[in-house]
Amino acid sequence: MEIFSNLALGFSIALTPFTLMLAVIGCFLGTIIGALPGLGPSNGVAILIPITFSMGLDATAALVLLTSVYYGAMYGGRISSILLNIPGDEPAMMTTLDGYPMAKQGRAGDALVISGVASFVGAFLATIALAMVAPYLARIAYKFGPAEYFALYTLAFATLGGMASKNQAKAALASFIGLAIALVGLDNNSGFNRFTGGNLHLSDGIDFLVAIVGLFAVSEVFFFIETHGKDSAVGVKLGKVTIPWAEMWSTRWTMIRSSVVGFVAGVLPGAGASLGSFMTYMMEKGIAGDKGGFGTGVAKGVAAPEAGNNAAAGGALVPMLTLGVPGSGTTAVLLAVLMTLNITPGPTLFADRPEVVWGLIASLLIANVVLLLMNVPMVKVFVKILMVPPAVLLPAVTMISFVGIYSLSGSYFDLVLMIIFGVVGYAFRKMDIPTVPVILGILLGYQMENNLRHAMTLSGGEWTYLFSSPIAIGLWIAAVLGFVAPMFLRGLLKRPEIRDADELVD
Amino acid sequence: MIRTDRVFGVVVILAALAYIASAYNLPQGSMFDKLGPKAFPIIVGAGALISAAFLVLRPDDEPDWPPVPTLLALAFATLVLVAYAYALKPMGFIVPTAIAAGVLSYQITPKPLSAVLVGIGLSVGLFVIFKYALGLSLFAFPRALMG
Incomplete structure (x- = not known):
């Protein structure tokens, strides 16, 4: 089997002592980041990107570190959901529904262990599925020309925008703002400066890392100043942690079903982990019926969303690696990681840089095992760290963001730009304008334009060329549906009301 | 009543108009680059313009701005x-x-x-x-x- 030789290649890269050490550090940091309210997978990975590059790690090492943080944050999100009723990040929101009632009954330890194992099952199965599905999708992606890519990018914006906000116009506006920012700077094809207003700093364009750190991390500080960190974790108590074997075994089918559904939700562009955990929770609630007692603190109620959101995190890597199109905010950040490493995701990645792809997949499997070991016996350590007061945490996050961006460019200009993005991020989130499409626009704008120009040059300026192949037409139809359908589904899929501590989309 | 969405929509419309105007001054495409550097920015600017118009016409409820x-x-x-x-x-x-x-x-x-x-x-x-x-x-x- 091809997959075994590929995985063997991956493990030969990922199993060196140095990369293993990075995986352990990444998992540890990631779990903390996920657990802390106000920090989630997307802003946690975002503030670490610039620092990782300043350390001069090679591509594989940097990827291992940052994806370990990503997976770790997906695990960690459940800790504050269960103990505080505050989701550490948005995908962990559904875990509060049964996790917090369990904690109130004095069964916080059980909830943490079961959800930890569910996270492991979800993430592990999804990583295997990723290893099996991605190469096939990569083969299909070879058939994509510039017209198909342009349609695909449109699809990514449409579905992400459709999901991200209650108001479609705001989601669309966010995408266009992102694209408009991406076009600032020197146009490589014609050699003209665009929209720089004569500012030399701007002719290199606006670095997407500056935008990501500003929108995701710096804006968080403003929220905490506004609320004076009311959502902080003070006085959390956790008794002795034992492993409830029998109860865990009773959730086995829940975990497996949720992993499958979560993975599929993750693969769909724009859906991501939040939808994965939502769908799996609702599905299991439906299967269990009224006797299941969902919402009162049952094991299946924490197992389903945790398996679902971790499986979705793995599934979201499929479109990101094979097509270069991220399915969620966090994978958009991971795409930024790849782009900074000069790795272009897409079908050619599997042929040209197999060591990167398979090294990444192998390190995800390793990270999962590390995370299971860390999150079940050592969960008390993370609970201690949860008690860091926000008056220490948020200044630290800000200073790390500044040092990261500063060490990339060494100029105050990027720092000021980052602060502006922070203010904009705060205002946008207040106004329910999603920030993830802005990031996606900045990341994809250049390639989107290039594909359009390339397509038009090939066709001699004939716009119908964009709709000339079956794949392209299919993508366009999916884009329209993905953007329009949520308007009608919104009434049907009413989310249960939860106190929103953190509105960052995963 | 003045609403945040309306104000923001008008600001975006003005910015989008400036963006489109700035794009118009860019040169035409050539044989090897049919579309040239101006077409896509104009599309993006027009898209922003239309979405912002929706904000002005159908604003959401006022966000809870802090005091x-x-x-x-x-x-x-x-x-x-x-x-x-x-x-x-x-x-x-x-x-x-x-x-x-x-x-x-x-x-x-x-x-x-x-x-x-x-x-x-x-x-x-x-x-x-x-x-x-x-x-x-x-x-x-x-x-x-x-x-």
Whole structure:
């Protein structure tokens, strides 16, 4: 089997002592980041990107570190959901529904262990599925020309925008703002400066890392100043942690079903982990019926969303690696990681840089095992760290963001730009304008334009060329549906009301 | 009634018009680049224009903006961060970071003593981590003083 030789290649890269050490550090940091309210997978990975590059790690090492943080944050999100009723990040929101009632009954330890194992099952199965599905999708992606890519990018914006906000116009506006920012700077094809207003700093364009750190991390500080960190974790108590074997075994089918559904939700562009955990929770609630007692603190109620959101995190890597199109905010950040490493995701990645792809997949499997070991016996350590007061945490996050961006460019200009993005991020989130499409626009704008120009040059300026192949037409139809359908589904899929501590989309 | 969405929509419309106008002045495409550098920006500008028009026509409910004193505190935090950005290079890492971190800490939880300790602790702690554990090139104090 091809997959075994590929995985063997991956493990030969990922199993060196140095990369293993990075995986352990990444998992540890990631779990903390996920657990802390106000920090989630997307802003946690975002503030670490610039620092990782300043350390001069090679591509594989940097990827291992940052994806370990990503997976770790997906695990960690459940800790504050269960103990505080505050989701550490948005995908962990559904875990509060049964996790917090369990904690109130004095069964916080059980909830943490079961959800930890569910996270492991979800993430592990999804990583295997990723290893099996991605190469096939990569083969299909070879058939994509510039017209198909342009349609695909449109699809990514449409579905992400459709999901991200209650108001479609705001989601669309966010995408266009992102694209408009991406076009600032020197146009490589014609050699003209665009929209720089004569500012030399701007002719290199606006670095997407500056935008990501500003929108995701710096804006968080403003929220905490506004609320004076009311959502902080003070006085959390956790008794002795034992492993409830029998109860865990009773959730086995829940975990497996949720992993499958979560993975599929993750693969769909724009859906991501939040939808994965939502769908799996609702599905299991439906299967269990009224006797299941969902919402009162049952094991299946924490197992389903945790398996679902971790499986979705793995599934979201499929479109990101094979097509270069991220399915969620966090994978958009991971795409930024790849782009900074000069790795272009897409079908050619599997042929040209197999060591990167398979090294990444192998390190995800390793990270999962590390995370299971860390999150079940050592969960008390993370609970201690949860008690860091926000008056220490948020200044630290800000200073790390500044040092990261500063060490990339060494100029105050990027720092000021980052602060502006922070203010904009705060205002946008207040106004329910999603920030993830802005990031996606900045990341994809250049390639989107290039594909359009390339397509038009090939066709001699004939716009119908964009709709000339079956794949392209299919993508366009999916884009329209993905953007329009949520308007009608919104009434049907009413989310249960939860106190929103953190509105960052995963 | 003036609503945030309306105001923001009008601002975006004006900005989009300026963006489109600026794109119009770019040159035409050529044989090898049929579309040229101006077409896609115009599409993007037009898209922003249309979405913003929706905001003006059908604004959402007013977001819950914080009261004026909180807004002033946020503005002050922004100013501190901008000052920090400008001070980082000439003044070295330690002193500006301690001040900026202390101010933010005080703004989140107004306890003066702990804010001072957080500022100094974070500044020194992060410097040690960045400089010696991660090997980033930072200067603790102004370079003139370091010789």
